[in-house]
Amino acid sequence: MGPLIVNEIISQNTNLLLAFFIGIGFGFVLEQAGFSSSRKLAGMFYGYDATVLKVFFTGAITAALGLLFFSLFGWIEMDYVFVNPTYLGSTIVGGIVMGLGFILGGFCPGTSFCGAAIGKIDALVFVGGLFIGIFIFAEGFPLWQNLYLSGFMGDITISKALNISPGLFVFLLILVAVGMFWVAEWAEKKFPREEY
């Protein structure tokens, strides 16, 4: 059955319309969780607010588990689902640059749009920075093209890389996440938190 667009159950235009509604759900949930606040997001890195960890990992587990069950029930053909290809070098270096951007700017791209939507001026400025940063990347692309293409491993999954079944991996991921949630709850009690 799914993905609906690949199996031509819905048209291209319907897909774009549904993208808009998925976006509404995405933005609504991020804002409701408090991701429109940079001090709440940054709180993750000082232990006073671990909302990011809780929302992010609960989200990843829910989606991964959902896809496993959908696949098991034959509701979705995973062969047609996009699996982000792994380029080891650029993923690591890109991730480090993004991590720096996170601690300096207090947002990631999705959350900065949410903050801007409710009037956070720091979020709006961060969005402006995104445009500049991506424009710099585009203009200087030949300079980092080699890095961009380095360490290509194909669209490999982590369960395949570890040589275990997807189900077992997600089970282990849930155990790790529950452990992290426990630490997060402890940290939030230990470190003072203000209203922001």
Next chain:
Amino acid sequence: METNFQQVRKTRYMNPYVAGVLLGLVVLAANFIAGRGVGASGAVKSTIVAAVETIAPQHAANATFYKDYGESHGGNPLNSWLVYQMLGVLVGAFLSGIIAHRMKWKVEHSPKITSKRRLIFALMGGILFGFGSQLGRGCTSGSALSGMAVLSLQGFISMAAIFGTAFTFAYFFRKNWI
């Protein structure tokens, strides 16, 4: 008193675990419908490509980045899944802000720093995050969250690199936040 209490309840953020489950369902729906996860930085890229194609068509036809984009995507860059999704994000966050009474022009920062300093750092952070998202083929949404949902190795590496780096450097920028 009653109304005050209700006001506080309304403006409080959602339980993070409940929000996480809902977020996961959004990503699941995206995969079920479109065979892909959610994203954010890709929409900014599409906007930039569209702008360059309009303002400097010659440059867009010659420079590698824009040429590659045109060849792999085709058509109007703004007519893309992620652009419609990001328009939705703006609407969704706006609606949530109205319901929760959080609509307010504000520069949010630690009392220890000035608004100006906060904005300078926000700009620098945005530039770095934008650049990194292109190098890493997606940001926290498209690469880390959506990548992890489909168990992509890249998603997990990306998540570890982003959060690991932020934790590592948190100490040096603590004045900005605590």
